[in-house]
Amino acid sequence: MVTSQGDDNMTINTQELAAPVIVEPKERDRVDNQFRFRGTGVPGAIVHVVSVFDNSPVLRVPVASDGTWASGPSDPLPNGPNKVRSFQMLNQERSHDSPELTFTVQ
Numbered sequence: 001m002v003t004s005q006g007d008d009n010m011t012i013n014t015q016e017l018a019a020p021v022i023v024e025p026k027e028r029d030r031v032d033n034q035f036r037f038r039g040t041g042v043p044g045a046i047v048h049v050v051s052v053f054d055n056s057p058v059l060r061v062p063v064a065s066d067g068t069w070a071s072g073p074s075d076p077l078p079n080g081p082n083k084v085r086s087f088q089m090l091n092q093e094r095s096h097d098s099p100e101l102t103f104t105v106q
Contacts, residue, residue, distance in 0.1 A: 017095040020047045020069070020088045025103040033077070033105055037061075038070040045090040049073075052083040052100050063088065077105050 020041035025031050041047050041063035049058040061071040082105055086098040 019098040029103045045088040049086045
């Protein structure tokens, strides 16, 4: 963590909130329509997974105290190729987006 103190002795945290990591599915995986996303993030944050194709929300899930999260999509994803990215929110701060992930629902 990087902090600095200004003239009025206020400490400022300049550490950026890292993007969450999607652990499952993996790039190019083939999954059935009952699959679950799994990943890691900052405890207490809310992870958002969105479709790259139309920016629609896929899921929203809290990160557990051990830094893990897991959830199925809010609504079934279409069969065929899907591409998603994720970000997390903590105390009104938004992380950068994760790398895009492509997988196929069978």
